[in-house]
Ligand code: SF4
């Protein structure tokens with residue numbers, strides 16, 4: 001029976017969709033973080049350069065330490081000026097500051113990867129430092145490595161790009177269909193999956209047309225037009241709308257024979273096999289009411305928002321809020337000194353008026369937040385649990401576990417529809433963090 005997954009019709013606000021990605025002027029310096037929640041998930045990558053070293057573009061500057069971390073490479077040539085603390089989203093990170101010499105000298109050790117088998121292919125992807133570019137930043141090699149252990153029949157390529165403002169995947173699909181094709185060839189050759197579905201929202205008819213044309217003679221590749229609804233790009237929603245399959249709470253996607261990969265991650269992986277250059281740059285959308293000339297830019301990883309804004313003609317108003325990602329799921333940044341990370345697909349800078357939040361009022365028990373949740377969760381229960389007084393941790397944990405706060409994907413639909421302007425999504429994030437720490441403490445016998 002056809003299920004309906006709740007979703008929202010949001011204003012697209014994608015004014016940069018017709019704008020080809022242009023390379024920004026070379027910045028004077030970059031600051032490249034090598035810590036979890038910045039460049040990748042997992043643990044810190046270990047810096048392998050020292051202050052004063054001369055580095056070249058694509059040179060390894062921090063080495064991965066586990067499956068969740070990633071290799072970090074210099075995005076400009078020049079001199080390592082500092083290895084210093086960096087704050088990102090309220091978390092402390094370590095970052096490598098490189099002063100550009102203006103030459104963009106390529107690392108002489110780079111060569112084209114030529115894997116002879118699946119293991120060598122995975123090792124090459126690992127060396128490339130490519131992580132999930134849709135936001136999760138989980139290393140692509142680790143994802144593919146897990147997939148090869150399950151039998152993956154279907155690779156679902158996520159080109160939905162459902163968030164307002166962002167058009168970087170859209171531009172990539174229009175401008176780099178060759179890399180998407182190369183990525184699919186690589187997956188066919190080494191993973192051997194039979195079916196490839198590229199899911200794209202209908203609000204990108206030119207990208208749909210271009211890819212249909214490109215894969216016209218390839219029966220293994222299907223371009224699927226999806227409704228322009230939010231959160232179409234969320235993996236559970238995309239899975240159902242593209243394949244009719246449902247991943248139950250707690251179930252692994254691979255057990256359904258499906259792997260989902262973001263279209264930009266696939267293309268960036270392929271680029272490494274075409275050029276030998278690891279991940280040192282990406283396309284981002286720069287948008288928002290405070291930005292003078294919104295654009296799609298090709299930027300080096302580690303460039304500051306300040307430099308990116310400069311490349312867009314500067315600001316026309318005082319910034320009220322700086323967001324990495326879209327208006328729904330993006331992460332608020334501290335200042336214009338924040339730097340572009342591997343998974344940053346957009347910088348949205350709102351003016352002070354647009355950044356203003358309505359004051360929350362008491363819940364009126366309308367139930368809209370529950371009915372809109374694509375995963376059928378109950379955000380009111382999460383709020384109530386978090387409001388329990390100190391000393392009721394066991395009860396709080398029991399509610400959060402029973403209501404499965406851990407599966408919340410923080411899509412923000414519940415906050416968006418709440419007539420009382422309650423900060424439900426923020427509360428969900430806090431609740432997920434709280435239960436993670438509580439369960440960890442329980443395991444360690446601390447409570
Ligand atoms: S943020 Fe979480 S609880 Fe709210 S609608 Fe999205 S998935 Fe549901």
Ligand code: SF4
Nearest residue numbers: 363364366367369418
């Ligand atoms: S949408 Fe807002 S007001 Fe309505 S039940 Fe949910 S929290 Fe309460």
